[in-house]
Amino acid sequence: MFQPGDRILVAVSGGKDSIALLHLLHHHNYDVTGYYIDLGIESYSEMSTEKVLEFSSTASIPIRIDRVRDLFGVGIDEVARILRRPPCAVCGTVKRYLMNRAAQDFDVVTTGHNLDDEAATLLGNLLHWQEGYIRRQSPSLGEQGTLARKVKPLIYLTEYETAHYAFMKGLDTVVEECPHSERATSLSYKEALNGLEAAMPGTKLSFVKGFLALKGSLFPPEEPEAIDLTPCNQCGSMTTVGLCSVCRMREKVSAVVSPPEPL
Numbered sequence: 001m002f003q004p005g006d007r008i009l010v011a012v013s014g015g016k017d018s019i020a021l022l023h024l025l026h027h028h029n030y031d032v033t034g035y036y037i038d039l040g041i042e043s044y045s046e047m048s049t050e051k052v053l054e055f056s057s058t059a060s061i062p063i064r065i066d067r068v069r070d071l072f073g074v075g076i077d078e079v080a081r082i083l084r085r086p087p088c089a090v091c092g093t094v095k096r097y098l099m100n101r102a103a104q105d106f107d108v109v110t111t112g113h114n115l116d117d118e119a120a121t122l123l124g125n126l127l128h129w130q131e132g133y134i135r136r137q138s139p140s141l142g143e144q145g146t147l148a149r150k151v152k153p154l155i156y157l158t159e160y161e162t163a164h165y166a167f168m169k170g171l172d173t174v175v176e177e178c179p180h181s182e183r184a185t186s187l188s189y190k191e192a193l194n195g196l197e198a199a200m201p202g203t204k205l206s207f208v209k210g211f212l213a214l215k216g217s218l219f220p221p222e223e224p225e226a227i228d229l230t231p232c233n234q235c236g237s238m239t240t241v242g243l244c245s246v247c248r249m250r251e252k253v254s255a256v257v258s259p260p261e262p263l
């Protein structure tokens with residue numbers, strides 16, 4: 001997934017998985033920088049920001065922070081309300097945008113997805129036959145255009161195991177989930193998989209490992225569609241049209257709240 005000399009950006013939310021990953025890689029002397037996005041979701045974001053900053057200062061690991069409020073002047077909930085879109089849809093687009101921007105200074109981006117996350121995503125993709133997503137589901141996505149490599153080093157460890165690591169190392173992490181995660185369908189998939197795991201231990205691991213072993217023959221990679229990308233007129237990030245999706249959001253939001261400084 002990466003070499004000892006690579007500059008690694010570790011996306012952290014303040015939760016146990018991402019903090020455990022950052023702690024583990026730092027402990028093994030990799031060149032790591034944490035990357036945290038303050039979503040501006042009231043007490044949840046305040047608590048997460050506090051934990052991430054505390055961890056970075058006690059562990060002496062550099063951390064880079066972007067704030068959604070610096071982009072829009074308000075947090076995710078308010079942006080979603082103004083745009084009349086679900087918070088998670090807005091959040092996903094904004095996080096991707098910020099992460100890709102931050103990744104430009106690094107060789108690889110890592111996230112703390114664990115086995116439970118990966119199995120739930122796979123189950124959801126299969127239940128709805130999301131062929132494109134199934135083909136792309138992988139612990140390691142190569143560089144695409146200007147986008148850095150993205151890897152998930154923890155996908156063979158269960159949520160229980162990463163929680164155990166965090167506990168044994170005395171890592172102080174955020175226990176609360178984002179208030180919007182309750183509506184996430186992935187929770188239902190996780191519950192279903194936990195039921196299967198309890199009846200047949202090892203199910204999650206064999207589900208994900210078996211998929212990755214068979215993916216090449218069942219879902220062979222397709223030739224990527226040639227898409228013409230040009231720099232966004234406003235922020236310079238690569239996009240298919242004049243303004244990227246985040247700059248279009250910024251335009252709409254700035255009609256309602258005072259706009260922050262230009263990007």
Ligand code: Q46
Nearest residue numbers: 087088091092178180181
């Ligand atoms: S998408 Fe939705 Fe998550 Fe963003 S608003 Fe919260 S639950 S944090 S992974």
Ligand code: ZN
Nearest residue numbers: 232235244247
């Ligand atoms: Zn833009």
